[in-house]
Amino acid sequence: MATLNIDSLGNSDDVVMPGRDPIWDSITAEAMLEAEKEPILSSFLYASILSHDCLERALGFVLANRLHDSTLLETQLMDIFNYAMMNDSGFQHAVRQDIQAFKDRDPACASYSWALLYLKGYHSLESYRVAHALWNQGQKVLALTLQSRINEVWAVDIHPAAKIGEGVLLDHGTGLVIGETAVVENNVCLMQGVTLGGTGKQTGSRHPKVGQGAHIGAGAIILGNITVGEGAIVAAGSLVLKDVPPFSMVEGNPAKIVGNLEDDDPSTTMKHGQTKF
Known part of the structure; x- marks a missing residue:
């Protein structure tokens, strides 16, 4: 253009x-x-x-x-x-x-x-x-x-250099922060108060990468150049500092894996806590 x-x-x-x-x-x-x-x-x-x-x-x-x-x-x-x-x-x-x-x-x-x-x-x-x-x-x-x-x-607050795919749902949106090198793939759901932030003052790729169809709950904080896998759920209020495997659910501070998903498309079903061990 x-x-x-x-x-x-x-x-x-x-x-x-x-x-x-x-x-x-x-x-x-x-x-x-x-x-x-x-x-x-x-x-x-x-x-x-x-x-x-x-x-x-x-x-x-x-x-x-x-x-x-x-x-x-x-x-x-x-x-x-x-x-x-x-x-x-x-x-x-x-x-x-x-x-x-x-x-x-x-x-x-x-x-x-x-x-x-x-x-x-x-x-x-x-x-x-x-x-x-x-x-x-x-x-x-x-x-x-x-x-x-x-x-x-x-x-x-979304940095204009961040990369966001299609079919994305920003539910409410209030308090959302997405940093400069963050990547959000297609069909992701981000609830209010989510932070995709960096850590420290390093340059280069320093923000989270969120895979297709992931669901990030309200108030979740995800920091650093880490990956939230395809179809994963981050529970509301969680602090995520490590990679999240695809089709898993993490919760807590710091976040830990609490199960695998019953549904393979949580951002579409909008079921925040459907897991199995």
Whole structure:
């Protein structure tokens, strides 16, 4: 992706629009029904969803309205978000995989539109994706500025250099910290208050690597360049300082293995404690 120049973006009218999109169709249908049920919200739903022609533009509008301040203008943010999302098919796929994860796996998320409009876990994750794109194309100051606003608004601190896969669920999100060299693979669930942190002042790869489908419980602290294996569970409140084997459950301070999993996909089942010895 070319380096972003916000002064030359305009309305991004030259981008290629996505094709048929069942998720977007569902979101617009949900918004129309909600507008009928709650007429007082009709203007809000029109501005946030129904006035847009795709998920990317609606998401850019929602995020810009949440993150702008007196010096980081809403129109500038919308240009940045639209450029990042509309010019990257991989980004577009991740946005949809993420919202599907919230819809399927968060029992408090009754519809796609709820995730788009109200869930700060989804908002902070997609805003991180924009910051990550900026970081990768060398616009590190802009990426860090966006990271700072995400932290201020949603209390979610994800370094823009961290690598996060698709279909990730940040349930609640509040207090989440993900360090610079952390890696989170596809379909992981991270609950509120999770820390993927480093230890000491060493440079290089110094943060955790979380395997596909792992589930990290609320308040868990995982420190150092260690691996949480595929499909593993870290119980709430645990302190993890050593590698966690795939499809195992650890708990405690310091965390120890307490069993193997009955289910091989804990981030999807959302069962935090299903183990067998």
